[in-house]
Amino acid sequence: MTLDSDCCVPARSEPDRAGRSHGVAAPVVAVGGRIAEWTEPVPLLLDRLLPHRRRWVVELGFGKGRFLLEQARQRPGDGFVGVEVASRYFRLAARRAARRGLDNVLLLRGEALYLLCTHLPRAFADEVHVYFPDPWPKSRHHKRRLFDAESVDLLLGLLRCGGSLYFATDHAEYGDEVEALLREHPGVEVRGPFAAWPDGPRTNYEIKYAREGRQIRRLVVRLRAGARSLLHPAGRRDLLMGPRVSAAER
Numbered sequence: 001m002t003l004d005s006d007c008c009v010p011a012r013s014e015p016d017r018a019g020r021s022h023g024v025a026a027p028v029v030a031v032g033g034r035i036a037e038w039t040e041p042v043p044l045l046l047d048r049l050l051p052h053r054r055r056w057v058v059e060l061g062f063g064k065g066r067f068l069l070e071q072a073r074q075r076p077g078d079g080f081v082g083v084e085v086a087s088r089y090f091r092l093a094a095r096r097a098a099r100r101g102l103d104n105v106l107l108l109r110g111e112a113l114y115l116l117c118t119h120l121p122r123a124f125a126d127e128v129h130v131y132f133p134d135p136w137p138k139s140r141h142h143k144r145r146l147f148d149a150e151s152v153d154l155l156l157g158l159l160r161c162g163g164s165l166y167f168a169t170d171h172a173e174y175g176d177e178v179e180a181l182l183r184e185h186p187g188v189e190v191r192g193p194f195a196a197w198p199d200g201p202r203t204n205y206e207i208k209y210a211r212e213g214r215q216i217r218r219l220v221v222r223l224r225a226g227a228r229s230l231l232h233p234a235g236r237r238d239l240l241m242g243p244r245v246s247a248a249e250r
């Protein structure tokens with residue numbers, strides 16, 4: 001990877017008005033505010049990119065980066081990995097990280113589930129934060145939601161045992177669905193919904209929605225010790241397996 005502080009590499013597929021690019025373009029990465037296309041092997045070697053970090057924090061769909069960058073400033077010993085599909089927000093956050101001299105932030109521009117499968121290691125994060133993911137209210141668009149029975153194990157798979165997922169939404173139906181989905185999961189403990197976080201509004205959307213008086217659902221979901229191999233029952237519903245093969249037959 002060549003990192004160049006003056007260069008912003010455009011996404012390969014045509015972005016929409018918000019700068020989202022839905023093709024499988026080579027993910028763009030920013031370390032310490034410097035941006036480059038990622039062409040090295042995956043999954044990312046986070047310990048090399050951001051060495052000597054005590055804990056790892058991931059935020060998916062970080063928007064303008066308010067929460068991620070503020071946490072990175074407050075916790076210089078920890079490593080922060082942000083994923084955002086919209087180029088415009090990604091670049092804004094990368095510029096802010098550079099201006100603030102944050103050397104503990106790694107930003108990835110790309111689609112979260114794709115990057116989860118390809119670029120991010122598994123079972124490394126102490127915290128995963130997902131705030132106000134797009135609710136895709138029309139039922140024909142529900143398949144685009146970040147949380148569903150098939151994706152939930154990918155999202156939880158980022159966590160080490162004992163790590164926690166933090167979630168918030170203002171969308172009542174999506175919030176109820178995510179809560180029900182997580183409560184059915186045998187590997188996690190769900191706490192909430194909470195009225196507010198102890199540190200106040202965390203993201204731009206949260207500030208905006210709180211000001212508008214919208215009801216916000218906030219959940220904290222802990223991956224239990226020893227629960228790594230437990231999958232959501234709805235996600236594995238369609239899994240088919242052939243006959244067992246004994247070790248001698250292999």
Ligand SMILES: C[S@@+](CC[C@H](N)C(=O)[O-])C[C@H]1O[C@@H](n2cnc3c(N)ncnc32)[C@H](O)[C@@H]1O
Pocket residue numbers: 020060061062063064083084085086089110111112113130131132133134146203204205206
């Ligand atoms: C409603 S905004 C919330 C932004 C921020 N979390 C906040 O609370 O202010 C949703 C964000 O998620 C990003 N996003 C949506 N789908 C995504 C995906 N599949 N992968 C990565 N980012 C995504 C959008 O580009 C947008 O920035």
